[in-house]
Amino acid sequence: MSNFWINLYKFPRFLISVLIGFFLTTFQPIFKLLKNKKERIVFMTIIVIITVLCYRIIQIMTDNI
Structure with a gap:
């Protein structure tokens, strides 16, 4: 059961890293376009x-x- 709580505590960090990765891969072509x-x-x-x-x-x- 302690494994469950450890994974649950790691989830917000995982969510933030997924969102940052999504925005970086989405906006990278736009930043290249603006050069x-x-x-x-x-x-x-x-x-x-x-x-x-x-x-x-x-x-x-x-x-x-």
Whole structure:
């Protein structure tokens, strides 16, 4: 039974390491993309367009024009 509690105490550290690994592998291509100035401008433009589009859609859905 003590093995169970030892494993249970290790779980939060495991969860944190899995989440950090997920974010590092997810955002690594984006960080590589941001090194080039031309690609950085295109990427930031796309992010701004998506953000404005989502904002407008939510505004229209909630009838707050």
